[in-house]
Amino acid sequence: MADVVKRAWGGFLWWARGVxxxxxxxxxxxHERRVHPDREPMTERQFWRDEYARQNANPEGRCC
Amino acid sequence: xxxxxxxxxxxxxxxxxxxxxxxxxxxxxxIWAAIALLGGTAWVMLALVRGETVNAIWFVFASVATYLIxxxxxxxxxxxxxxxxxxxxxxxxxxLANGRDYVAxxxxxxFGHHFAAIAGAGPLVGPVLAxxxxxxxxxxWIIVGVVxxxxxxxxxxxxxxxxxxxxxxxxxAKDEFGRIGGAAAIVATLLIMVIITAILALVVVNxxxxxxxxxxxxxxxxxxxxxxxxxxRWIRPGKVLEISVIGFALLMAAIIGGGMVAETAWGQExxxxxxxxxxxxxxxxxxxxxxLPVWILLTPRDYLSTFMKIGVIAGLAVAIxxxxxxISVPAFTEFASGDTGPVWPGSLFPFxxxxxxxxxxxxxxALIASGTTPKMVEKEKQTRMLGYGGMLMExxxxxxxxxxxxxxxxxxxxxxxxxxANTQGTVEGAAxxxxxxxxxGVSVTPEQLSQTAAAVGEESVVSRxxxxxxxxxxxxxIMHSWIGGPSMMAFWYHFAIMFEALxxxxxxxxxxxxxxxxxxDSLGNVIPKFKDTSWNLGAWICTAIMVAAWGAVLLMGVTDxxxxxxxxxxxxxxxxxxxxxxxxxxxxxxxxxxxxFKLLWIVALPLAFVTVITVTASAFKVFSPVPQVGYWANxxxxxxxxEAGETSFGTAEGVPAMEAVVRNTFVQGSLxxxxxxxxxxxxxxxxxxxxxxxxxxxxxxxEDARVESRMFAPAGFLPTAEERELQQRWDAVPxxxxxxxxx
Numbered sequence: 021m022a023d024v025v026k027r028a029w030g031g032f033l034w035w036a037r038g039v040x041x042x043x044x045x046x047x048x049x050x051h052e053r054r055v056h057p058d059r060e061p062m063t064e065r066q067f068w069r070d071e072y073a074r075q076n077a078n079p080e081g082r083c084c
Numbered sequence: 085x086x087x088x089x090x091x092x093x094x095x096x097x098x099x100x101x102x103x104x105x106x107x108x109x110x111x112x113x114x115i116w117a118a119i120a121l122l123g124g125t126a127w128v129m130l131a132l133v134r135g136e137t138v139n140a141i142w143f144v145f146a147s148v149a150t151y152l153i154x155x156x157x158x159x160x161x162x163x164x165x166x167x168x169x170x171x172x173x174x175x176x177x178x179x180l181a182n183g184r185d186y187v188a189x190x191x192x193x194x195f196g197h198h199f200a201a202i203a204g205a206g207p208l209v210g211p212v213l214a215x216x217x218x219x220x221x222x223x224x225w226i227i228v229g230v231v232x233x234x235x236x237x238x239x240x241x242x243x244x245x246x247x248x249x250x251x252x253x254x255x256x257a258k259d260e261f262g263r264i265g266g267a268a269a270i271v272a273t274l275l276i277m278v279i280i281t282a283i284l285a286l287v288v289v290n291x292x293x294x295x296x297x298x299x300x301x302x303x304x305x306x307x308x309x310x311x312x313x314x315x316x317r318w319i320r321p322g323k324v325l326e327i328s329v330i331g332f333a334l335l336m337a338a339i340i341g342g343g344m345v346a347e348t349a350w351g352q353e354x355x356x357x358x359x360x361x362x363x364x365x366x367x368x369x370x371x372x373x374x375x376l377p378v379w380i381l382l383t384p385r386d387y388l389s390t391f392m393k394i395g396v397i398a399g400l401a402v403a404i405x406x407x408x409x410x411i412s413v414p415a416f417t418e419f420a421s422g423d424t425g426p427v428w429p430g431s432l433f434p435f436x437x438x439x440x441x442x443x444x445x446x447x448x449x450a451l452i453a454s455g456t457t458p459k460m461v462e463k464e465k466q467t468r469m470l471g472y473g474g475m476l477m478e479x480x481x482x483x484x485x486x487x488x489x490x491x492x493x494x495x496x497x498x499x500x501x502x503x504x505a506n507t508q509g510t511v512e513g514a515a516x517x518x519x520x521x522x523x524x525g526v527s528v529t530p531e532q533l534s535q536t537a538a539a540v541g542e543e544s545v546v547s548r549x550x551x552x553x554x555x556x557x558x559x560x561x562i563m564h565s566w567i568g569g570p571s572m573m574a575f576w577y578h579f580a581i582m583f584e585a586l587x588x589x590x591x592x593x594x595x596x597x598x599x600x601x602x603x604x605d606s607l608g609n610v611i612p613k614f615k616d617t618s619w620n621l622g623a624w625i626c627t628a629i630m631v632a633a634w635g636a637v638l639l640m641g642v643t644d645x646x647x648x649x650x651x652x653x654x655x656x657x658x659x660x661x662x663x664x665x666x667x668x669x670x671x672x673x674x675x676x677x678x679x680x681f682k683l684l685w686i687v688a689l690p691l692a693f694v695t696v697i698t699v700t701a702s703a704f705k706v707f708s709p710v711p712q713v714g715y716w717a718n719x720x721x722x723x724x725x726x727e728a729g730e731t732s733f734g735t736a737e738g739v740p741a742m743e744a745v746v747r748n749t750f751v752q753g754s755l756x757x758x759x760x761x762x763x764x765x766x767x768x769x770x771x772x773x774x775x776x777x778x779x780x781x782x783x784x785x786x787e788d789a790r791v792e793s794r795m796f797a798p799a800g801f802l803p804t805a806e807e808r809e810l811q812q813r814w815d816a817v818p819x820x821x822x823x824x825x826x827x
Contacts, residue, residue: 038193042324051183068321072379079597080456082590083448084206084280
């Protein structure tokens with residue numbers, strides 16, 4: 021029973037991290053390791069600075 | 085047939101066979117028959133059985149059963165016959181993968197992401213105002229409209245944008261219609277965004293006016309967002325979930341603190357603001373938020389908004405099922421057959437269909453469905469669940485808003501939603517006005533109104549127009565009977581106001597930013613320097629232009645002697661539906677050029693309906709001789725009165741107020757004309773291209789070239805047996821053999 025609750029909670033956290041965008045850095049790391057194993061990926065701090073700079077230049081609408 | 089072939093013999097197939105989902109087992113037949121029976125019973129309870137009251141649970145059954153049936157059968161039909169997705173074909177997320185915006189994202193995560201981007205205050209406000217006609221017209225339109233129009237639009241735009249590498253609606257218009265048609269679509273979109281932003285902001289202003297509690301707690305979202313931004317920048321970058329939870333806790337503290345502050349003398353002094361001041365505050369805030377880097381305000385606020393959105397909507401759904409309020413609003417009220425209802429003027433046809441836009445059919449979604457989502461889809465078949473399914477969820481939000489609005493007493497409903505010019509803004513005036521409406525069984529006493537205001541911690545609930553306060557009251561009534569009891573009523577009311585304000589302010593910031601980039605892009609065609617979006621002066625000029633445009637409409641609405649939201653809300657709906665007409669016109673041309681003429685009706689049906697609705701509504705607004713309905717009729721009536729030397733006319737007292745009406749109706753009337761002309765131009769282009777396609781024999785498609793996919797993911801929420809088996813085979817494949825692309 022405790023195992024089921026633990027798994028459900030883990031699943032929820034995984035989902036919530038995805039929806040809020042927290043897992044973006046991990047997705048970036050996975051991509052870099054797969055496609056560009058030769059180059060050093062950005063650190064988490066660098067990545068988020070870069071990410072917000074990208075969002076500055078590519079605004080996303082929010083619906084009414 | 086065995087596995088669908090792929091080019092890489094050593095890899096499992098990239099697409100699963102649909103065998104088990106096509107097979108009808110007795111259990112499946114029983115389940116679907118039960119859903120159909122339950123839905124049918126619920127519709128009978130809502131539409132035909134005329135008791136004293138109707139239970140809210142029937143709204144849930146009728147809507148959910150209808151959604152399930154249309155999702156399973158109609159959207160599947162569209163998929164098989166018209167869309168024809170091909171899972172062996174890589175999506176942009178795979179062949180353009182860059183680890184940043186083109187990222188193959190799990191369908192369940194992307195569904196949440198897409199839903200958070202499309203759902204906002206729109207589906208919460210429209211149904212509240214539509215309740216003036218009774219519950220049935222709104223319910224039918226929300227449910228039937230979404231399954232045949234709104235969800236179809238979202239699904240098709242998402243799919244076609246995905247096939248085009250995630251191109252935007254404006255670019256698709258240019259590809260299909262050439263430069264002039266494309267330009268008309270972009271100008272229309274820009275104007276529509278101005279009007280939508282203005283009217284959303286007006287909803288917030290109306291909810292916060294003379295409400296120190298509301299003003300304090302909503303103002304506190306700014307320091308909270310700043311703190312969250314700083315935390316993510318310097319303290320713990322990337323810990324979004326953690327800071328969202330902290331932010332949410334602070335938000336709750338701000339709501340509770342707002343109640344205490346509003347009771348103190350200094351709190352009342354400082355935070356009781358009139359609506360004009362609040363409007364200016366939002367204008368200034370909108371400009372600042374749109375020029376500042378996004379990490380300071382916009383993104384943290386968006387995290388909070390997403391958190392609240394999904395949490396509250398899930399909470400409300402549970403509450404409605406637990407509480408099951410009895411509804412005493414009739415299926416049709418007396419206003420359903422007239423055109424002079426006190427909440428908004430106009431006849432059921434066409435104005436009900438523009439009053440409820442979001443939730444049934446929302447053109448704005450076409451901008452989202454051609455934005456981030458198509459770049460993140462893993463498999464083509466998932467677009468049905470994301471596009472069609474996501475819109476069904478928004479429709480359900482609209483149904484819940486309707487239930488919340490009709491669960492409050494009708495007398496209070498009319499007292500809250502009638503213009504101050506009618507109620508004089510006093511409890512006695514409101515009670516007398518509600519009496520004068522002459523509705524059977526509807527009345528309210530001044531004491532009832534004062535008690536309601538006290539229960540929710542407000543000075544007054546009279547003439548709190550715009551829908552948000554009414555929804556907040558309905559939500560507070562449902563929630564407090566589930567959690568907290570009467571002492572929590574005021575908390576829930578302000579909780580609801582907060583969450584609507586949060587959505588709207590996020591939409592205002594983001595909308596201003598998007599519009600600014602669109603304007604820069606368009607101006608860049610004339611003055612190339614404007615194309616450079618990192619040029620600060622250009623960014624400021626374009627932001628100022630956009631803010632001035634929506635700010636002017638907002639202030640016009642706030643100071644309008646005729647009640648502002650009542651006259652402007654139809655324009656919001658018309659604008660949103662016209663955007664839908666543009667999106668559907670683009671999709672129609674694409675479908676015709678793919679030469680699927682037999683299925684053109686799937687798009688032509690909602691397009692024809694929305695065109696008839698918006699053109700008729702605009703025509704009423706332009707030509708109707710009834711002053712409450714027609715902008716120009718009102719314009720000339722007031723001008724005539726001024727020329728005759730009168731100093732008061734209708735509900736406008738004094739020459740300045742009359743001059744304001746003359747000015748406002750001129751702006752509103754002109755906007756109506758411009759919108760409809762631009763849209764007819766786009767539809768004209770679309771029809772011309774359909775006819776051209778009919779005559780030619782060539783398939784014209786602006787899709788990206790086909791790339792073989794080297795990955796697999798299930799199509800729906802729950803994987804089928806074949807999908808599960810295939811998934812296991814793919815899980816065994818080493819990572820380096822998967823995915824085709826990468827930059």
